[in-house]
Amino acid sequence: MQDFKGRTAVVTGAASGIGRALAERFGSAGMRVVLADVEEAPLREAEESLLERGVETIAVRTDVRKLESIEELHARAIEAFGKVHVLCNNAGVGSGGLTWQTANTDWEWVLGVNLWGVINGVRSFLPGMLEHGEEGHIVNTASMAGMVAGPFMGPYNVSKFGVVAFSETLFHELKLTGAKIGVSVLCPGWVNTRIGDSSRNRPEELPAAPLVPSEGGPQMQDVMRNLLASGMPPAELAEIVLRSVEERRFYILTHPDMKDAIRARFDAILEERDPGSTGFM
Template structure:
């Protein structure tokens, strides 16, 4: 989908980070936007920053199926179409696999996996019916390809989100759809992912463990040294125009994926790439 101007984009997780950067870049491209997030103040800020663009916002918990379907109903009802769907909302929970509470997994799966699945179910059938060029960008994370210590629960959700993205792309190709898919795999980016607890539902709260605190120290450093979200947004837009499926933000990940594949074929535990 090379021409973006005059078309409609939906971005979840748009109140900050990569979601905000995507919204601002797509606004600059001349797209009409529907922005969603659980943080109303952040959404309002993103809307104000997208000067000159038509922007609608809706507070939406992507883990809630009904909320995402309501978002889709409103978008198609008020804007008439959706050409670009960015399933971007995501949260992080660190710590060892054996210390993660079931509520940790429930929270992460709800946002990182079910958020993508709900987006697919609510938007893609109607995007197919439009019979126009279109694209779905799922913000997966490099943790959807490389499972690392201190982030097992997060990696579980992101591996699943990558599988959902690849299966979606294969299904669309099988039926001859004009829609394409990108699995966006960022590494270290200057976002609020290390402060995900600010949006954690009270009914899924848990007590912090020592290993969780250790993991946050690591991710704090990765975020602090990370890439500008605007650069990630530019990479994503280029991928949409070039119809690329797998997209890295950091050049070393391609070689890391080759090394991982070779190690797995030899039955070895793969080495980790640099996450920044």
């Protein structure tokens, strides 16, 4: 997709981190931007900041886990701007712990946001994007955790492998049907965002189970926070995403130093060896 000016981008998880940076970057490329997030106060703050920069923007409180909420987002986007050209299914949360100690509420929450959020986004937006016939693009945020599965992140890894599989399927289907809509799967390594504090948006109906000492809960969280704090600035990542959408690149691997881990995984599979260390967890 080459032409961004006057077109419309919808970004989920747009109140913070990667989503906010994507919204800012697409806005500065001349797009109208629809910001969607479950956290109201930072969502309004992001909206004001984009409006101050002269970007045509609306913000819609959205829970991506729920189809009816994304359908409402779609209706609001169409009402405001007529058509949608870029959809970033980006909202995501993380939780940690040993797989066999992970509560069902963790599985439901993480899969609900990270995987169902992407499914709901595509179900609600893609038919209209195909119908208007103009060029467009979908960016699904997975992770390096969708390429290699490290320990202590069962629901997160499963959700991100799911996003990669879903996106690859979509890629083939869009190609086979000659659609003008491209798709990318974004697989970053560490990025300096608030994902380590995901529980701030945890729904009441899916409470966290108390941490079991063997999960290494607080220590593990400190390690994660340090890795995130030393991660890539979100604005740098957003620049890579914009260029990838321009080039219609499917796999967006923002951290080239992590490619060895992917290569090692596929070598182990093909040689039927045990999985090696992921190199980043």
